[in-house]
Amino acid sequence: MKVYVEELRVSTRSQEDIVVITEQVERVVEKSGVKNGLALIYLPHATAIVTANENEPRLKDDIxxxxxxxxxxGAGYRHDEIDDNANAHLANIFLGFHVVMPVVGGKLRRGTWQELMLIEMDGPRSRNVVVVVIGD
Incomplete structure (x- = not known):
């Protein structure tokens, strides 16, 4: 069994932003040499989200x-007394900081319209995306 790890850097442009990271993650999967297994896409951050959905501009606005x-x-969260970003922490907890996708035939097995997206909630920032590919 192979385990391949690579860390990507992704820059966000505004306080709240969606950046599609599918191509970067797919390149990591290809470099891993894993034909069949799993890819973990993990954000080591407490104020950003990662998910998979359709990359359509109006849908991204809706999201x-x-x-x-x-x-x-500014909804009166106690954490805002220190950092003014409690909403971003809450979004991270409830919406998620990692995604696991199958790797089949050396490629991410995504749905027809699924794209991997980093959702920034406390930017602009430079974010790390850790990709771990495990399999044969």
């Missing part, structure tokens, strides 16, 4: 608007 509605800034 950000929904996340803002679910976790509004």
């Amino acid at each position: 950000l608007n929904k996340v803002r509605a679910l976790f509004p800034r």
